[in-house]
Amino acid sequence: MNTKFTLIAIIATALAGAAPAAHAEAVFKWVDSSGRVHYSDMPPPPDAKKVEERMMRGIAPASSDKMSPAMRQAVERSPVKLYTTAENCDGCAPARQYLQGRGIPFTEVKLTNQDEAAAAAKVLGKAKPEEVGVPALLIGSKPINGYLESEWASELTSAGYPAKR
Structure with a gap:
């Protein structure tokens, strides 16, 4: 087995374990029945139109699981x-x-x-x-x-x- 490759794999594994987990949070954009645009970290109501969901990294808005x-x-x-x-x-x-x-x-x-x-x-x-x-x-x-x-x-x-x- 290649010693150089093994050493690199061990270092990469250690760094990945030591680094904080990157989190991604969903942000929703939608239009309500009156035509107003809303942005929220909560899912839109069932009657929402033009729903967009984007995953944002590095931010932690309030989400229902937290x-x-x-x-x-x-x-x-x-x-x-x-x-x-x-x-x-x-x-x-x-x-x-x-x-x-x-x-x-x-x-x-x-x-x-x-x-x-x-x-x-x-x-x-x-x-x-x-x-x-x-x-x-x-x-x-x-x-x-x-x-x-x-x-x-x-x-x-x-x-x-x-x-x-």
Whole structure:
């Protein structure tokens, strides 16, 4: 047997065992029934259109296999949507940071035009698009307009989301 080849094989095997396993996570892109594009690490709903799945290396978004049973159950029963806008939204960044800090998977819907605002108003129980207070949160079917951390914390806990990661 070739000694040089054997030595190389042993070193390669040792290095492969010592290196951290590269992980790949799925990221989904889809279009909902209102034509809005969503990106998430959670699989899209059954009625989603134009579904794309990409494997991303080196990132570790929350995936259902890494969630606690309580978090997984809360996500299945009451998925979270965050409604934001790029303009005049002082509370959008803190709202997003709150959800991320608490480890809650969510879909962000950025309202960029009147049609999107009208669709959001309907989902959030408002008669007119201008009545939607952003940021707004939809926990399952329960809408919350505006960001008040104590209210969001209470509603998310009531929906079964763990208080901490």
